[in-house]
Every structure is written in C-alpha cells, then in structure tokens.
Amino acid sequence: MIIKQFEYKPLSHYSYAIISDGKMAVIDPERDVSGYYAFAKANNASITAIIETHPHADFVSSHLEIHKETGATIYNSVKTGADYPHEAFDSGNEIKLGNATLKAINTPGHSPDSITIVASQDDQIALFTGDTIFIGDVGRPDLREKAGNLKAKREELAEMMYDTVTNQFSDLPDHAIIYPAHGAGSLCGKSLSDAASSTLGDERKNSWAFQPQSKETFMNTLLDGQPFIPSYFGYNVAINKAGADNLEPSLESISLVEKTKATGLIVDMRDEATFKKGHLEGSINIQAVSDTSKFETWLGAIVKPQEDFTLVIDTAENKDKLLQRISKIGYEKQLREVITLSTDNLSQTPQLDVEHFKNNLDAYTIVDIRNQSEINEGKIFEKALEHPLNELRDTASDIPVNQPIVVHCAGGYRSAAGSSIVQDILKNATVYDLSEAVKEFQD
Template identity: 70%
Template sequence: MQIKQFEYKPLSHYSYTIISEGKMAVIDPERNPQQYYEHAEKNNAKIVAVIETHPHADFVSSHLEIQKKTGATIYNSEKLGADYKHQFFDNENEISLGETTLKAINTPGHSPDSITVVATKGKETVLFTGDTLFIGDVGRPDLREKAGNMKSKREELAEMMYKTVTTKFSHLPDNSIVYPAHGAGSLCGKSMSDANKSTLGDERKNNWAFQKQSKEEFIDTLLDGQPFIPSYFGFNVDINKIGADNLKPSIAKIPFFANTTAKGLIVDVRDEKAFKKGHLKGSFNIQAVSEDSKFETWLGSVIEPKENFTIVVESKKDKDVILQRVAKIGYESLLKQIITISDENLETSPKLDVQDFKSNPNNYTIVDIRNKSEVEKASFFKDALSHPLNDLRNTVEKIPTDKPIIVHCAGGYRSATGSSILQSKLKNIIVYDLSDAVEDFK
C-alpha cells in the first residue's frame, strides 16, 4: 500500500492517493487533477476510484473531472445525495484495491454525510478521516445549517460528532495512521495541529475530543469559539454535490485585456505597495503575491458568490496562476475578466506617519479587522473598534468618520484588504493601513 499526501498550503488542504498492485484511488482531490494523473503515470498505476469523504465547503473538488477522464468510479455516502454518477460507500461497504481493502465508516459530525475511509493491508491500518478527525481537533459542526442536500443544526451535528468520537473508532488499533483532509490554518476547525498526520493512539491521548468528558461538556467545547464562515462555503458545498466543470475549459473562457480600465467590483491582487501607489477607483486589494497567502479564503470571504468581479494583475504572466487560484473555490464562474492597468487616472492610498500615530493615538479612529476570536484573546489598542474583515463591507457605515481611520490586523496582510474596502466605501475620509507596523504595538 503506497500512500502519497498532496498539500495545497493556502487552504491547508491535504488530498491523498493510494496505490496497490497497479491500481490507484484518489481521496478528496483538489480542483486541479493534473498532479494525480502524473503520479499515476510515474507509478504505472491506473486510477480506478475517487473517494469523497463529504461535499467540501472550502474548496472545489475534481472528482467528476477525474471520473470523466479515467473512467474511475466515484464513491461517497448515500446521505450526500450526489447528482453525478457514483456508488454508495457507507458502513461495511468495501473497495478492493489490489491487495488493499478500503472500508467506509459513517462518521457524521462535521457534516451529516461524512465518512472515514479505513485502508488495510496485512497488519497495516490507515485512516483517511476527511474533516471528521483532525490532528488535535475534530471538524466544526456549524457549516451545514444553510448549505448542502441534507441540512442539520449545529447542535445536532455536535451531538453526532460526540457519538462518532466515542463509538466509531473504538474497534481500530492504536497504531492506525490518521491522515486528515486539513491542517492548521483551515477554517474547517479551530485548534488543529501543524502536524500532517498522527496515530489513533496519539489522538486518543492528546486530542481534546477523546478525553473523558460528558456529552454536554464535549458539545459546549466544540461549539465555542469556532471561526467565522466565509461567504463561499455554501457555494462550494453545492458545486461539489453537483460536480465541478473541467478546470481548463472553465478558466480558458476568462478574457484578458492589457492596459485598460474597468467598472463594477474590482479585485486588485497586486502587492500592497503597488496598489497604494496607484489603483482603479473602488478596488479591493486582496493580495496574491505569495504562494502561501490566504488569497482564496479572503476572496471567498469578501466577495459574495452572487457577485461578478474583475481582477487586476501586475502583468500578463500572472494571469494563469491567478486563474488557477480563483478556480480553487469555483469563482471562475463569477470572474468577468483579468486586466492590467495603465498609469493614468489612478487613485493612491495615503501613507501613515507611524510616529505621529504613536504620539497622538487619540487623533485617529482605530479599526481592528481581525476575527472575533482573535480580538477576544488579545487587543493591541484599548479603544479600537472591532469590525472583522469578513463582514466589513456590511458594517462600514457604523464606523465613525470624524477622524482619520487606521486599519490594523495581526500582521499586515488583511489590513491591506480592509483599508482598501474602507477607502472605497468612505468618500472624502482619510483611511490609513497600519500594515506590518502593527508589530511595533504588540
């Protein structure tokens, strides 16, 4: 049994392949399937199965595209209610992959249709736990109240998760390897470890969810302090239930125009320094200059899945990478065009005199755009107003405008987006980005 883990860092997503005697299964694949094809070819293996542990909320899966290209069978829970051709994979169902046996355990809690895949060969046992069991945590239970074929209240799912943790893994040995679908940084849980795998024995010892506690204590802990839910999560659940269109033709339809302008909703993905030097009026600066930046998360949090938008890039060579990233969350269907801009008729962003701010903080209105849970743990400024970035477009009118405004986050990435939103929405008001100078105030 040959297992390979694939990581997509911006979404903290892990997908997997299993190869046994020339046959390969793909588990929870990301939007671009090319890496799985290349891995199969390199190992002289045939892709015969694609397994979805649940309909993912934070990324678009390529399960349907892989099926179309390879003829592989898609497996998922009957409870998912998938609209594409598939086979049910629930309790006691098995898949033979060479000399490896794959079994399904229904493990509801993150979603009502979640499964865990148990792979065995000889004495070796491996668990692909999807968003049910993470390293150090379990999946959040509050994403399916408004999305998906089967809707469940968070309290009901939290109770399901308690039953899953206390009963569904008890027959499995401590040395079972645990491979989750996400790691630290994902919004599908709240306290995940940086580790990319574990053993069931270690999770029984160290994961809070396995410790002795009442059902009520478990549910209270699970529901408390969960992060915000990005706007695009329900949108992705629905796409994954239907099955996404093939990637390449989907992004090939997006036109590119050089040295032009645009109206409507504009997302400028350039570095914040280039954006502040000159940008189209009304643009939002959601940076995508780093391979590890959380661009997809913030694009899908700031822009609603019903909104069409234009993207501004630095140069044409950035187009293909940005299209791939936009498609990770299915937003290529909302993207009207990608453009570069000329140097004419651009707006600039004012530069903050940090020393003046340090000396005269009361002369400014300070807006803290960190998540609610971050603010509850620590505040950098006593009088800062909390307006989390994911909801800032809706709360901007509540921000006082009698003083210049300073926007801050925890490190500088999000404040570039937040300050650009306020600059767009608040006319004739000076808006500053504290950026990475926030480090001086920690």
C-alpha cells in the first residue's frame, strides 16, 4: 500500500492518494486535480475511489471533477446529504482497493458528518482523520451552526468530539499512522502541530485531547479560544455539498487587461512596498507575493461570498497562478476581471515616521487588527482600539479621525490590508501602516 501526502501550504491542507495493486483512492482532494492525475500516471494506477471525510469549510474540493473525468466512485457519510452521485461510507462500510481494505468510522465532533478512514494492508494501518484528529489537537466544533446539511450547536459538537476521542479509536493499535487534513496555520483548529503525521500511540501520550479528563473539562478546553470564522467558510461547505464545477472551464473566460481605473471592490495582490508607491484609490492590499502567504484565507475573510471584485496583479505572467489561488476557495465566479496597472493617476500611501511615533504614541490613534484571540492574550499598545481584520470593513467607520491613525497587526502582513481598508473607508483621514516595525514594540 503506497500512501502519498499532498500539501497545499497557504491553507495548510493535506490531501492523500492510496495505491494498492494498480488501484488508487484520493482523499479530501484540493481544487487542482493535476497532482493526483500525475501521481496515478507515474504509478501506472487508475483512480477508482474519491473519499470526502466531510464537506470542507476552508477549501473547495475537486471530488466531483475527478468523478466526472475518471468515473471513480465518490464515497462520503450518508449524513452529508450530498447532492452529487455518491455511495454511503459510514461505520460498517468498507471499500476494497486492490489488496488494501478501507473502512469507515463515524467520528462526529468537527462536524456531524465527519468520518475517519481506516486503511489496512498486511501490517500497515493508516488513519485518515480529516478534521477530526489533528496532530496535537482536534478539529474545532463551531463551524456547523449555520452551514451544511446537518446543523449542530458548538456545545453539541464538542460533546460529540469527546465521545469520538474517548471511544471511536479505542480498538485501534498504537502503531496506526494518523494522517490529518490540516497542519499548523489552519483555521480548522487552534493548536495544530507543524508535524504532517503521527501515530495513534504518540497522540494518546501527547495530545491534550486524549488525556484522561472529564467531559466538562474537555468541552471547555475545546470551545475556548477558537480563532475567528472567515466569511467564506459556510459558502465552501455549500459548494462541497453540491460539488464544484470543473476548474479549467471556470477560469477560461476571465480576461486580463491594463487599466488606469476600476470601479467597485478592488483587491490588489502586489507586495506592500509596490502598493504604497502607487495603487488605484480604494484598493485593498491582500498580498500574494509568496507561495505560502495566507492570501486565500484573507481574501475569503475580507471579501464576502458572491461579492464581485476586480483583481490587480503584478505581472501578466502571474495571472494563471493567481486565478488558481482564488479558485481554491471558490471565488473565481465573483471575479469581474484581472488587471495590471499603468503608472498614471495612482494613489500613494504616506510613510510613517517610526521614531516620531515611538516618542509620541498619544499623538496617534492606534488600531489593532489582530484576531480577537490574539488581542485577548495581550495588547502591544495599551490604548489601541480593537478592530479585528475580518470585521474591519464593517467597523472602520467607528475609528475617530481627529489625529493620524496607525494600523498594526503582529508581524506586518495583515496591516497592509488593514491600513488600506481604513484609508478607503475614512477617506479624509491620515492613515499609516506600522508594518514590520511592530516587532520593535514587542518583547
């Protein structure tokens, strides 16, 4: 049994392929199918099964596209209420994959319809736990109060997770390898390790969730301090329940032009230094200048589902890569056009005199746009106003404008977006981005 882990770093997402005797199963596939097809071809295997551990909230899955193009059967829990062709895969069900056997265990907690896949062949046992068991943590229980076929309150799901962790893995051996759907950086949990896999024995020893504790203690720990929920999460659950459109046809009609102006919501993906030197008035600077930047997460947190926007890119050569990234969260249908900028009639962002700011903090209105969970752990500036970035488009109008405004986050990436949002909403205010200089004010 050959197991291949695929990683999409911006969303901290892991997907998988299992091959046995020329047959291949794909688990929790990302939107771009090319990696799975290439792996199947390299191993002279045919894709016969696609398995969804649950309807994902943080990315769009390609399960329906793979089914259409290969004829492979899609498997998921009957509780999903999937609208695409599929077969039920719940406790008691199994799939023969060459010489391997894949069994399902219902493991609710992150969602009511979550399953874990137990893959075995000879002495190999692998657990594909989706968003149920992460390395060092378990999936958050608060994403299905408003989305999905089965809705459940966070307290109900936290109680389900306690039962899952306490009972559903008890018959499995310590040497079983755990392969989760996410690693550190994902918003589907709060304390994920950066390890890509573990063993069930190590998690029993080291993960807080497997330690002996009361149900009340477990639930309180799980519910406390979860990160914010981006606005696109419920939207992606709905897409994945229905099955996404094939990717390439979805991107073909999106044009690229050079412009000096645009109307409506504008997202500029260029690096902050270039953006500050010249950008279209009203643009939001969500940077996508590295292959690991959290562009998708912040695009989906700042721009609402089905809200049209124009994308400004740095070079024409990057168009396809950026469209691929936008498609990871299903936002390609909201994209009106992709543009590059001429150098005419562009707005500039003023540069903060950091030394003056250091010595005259009371002369500025300081805005902290970190996540609420970060703010709760301690402020960097005692008098800073709290306006988390995911809420900022709705709350920025409440920021006083009687003195210059300085926007900060924890490291500089998010404040580029935050300061551009504040400048757009408070058009006559003087707005500065503290950027990476925030590190000079931290212990």
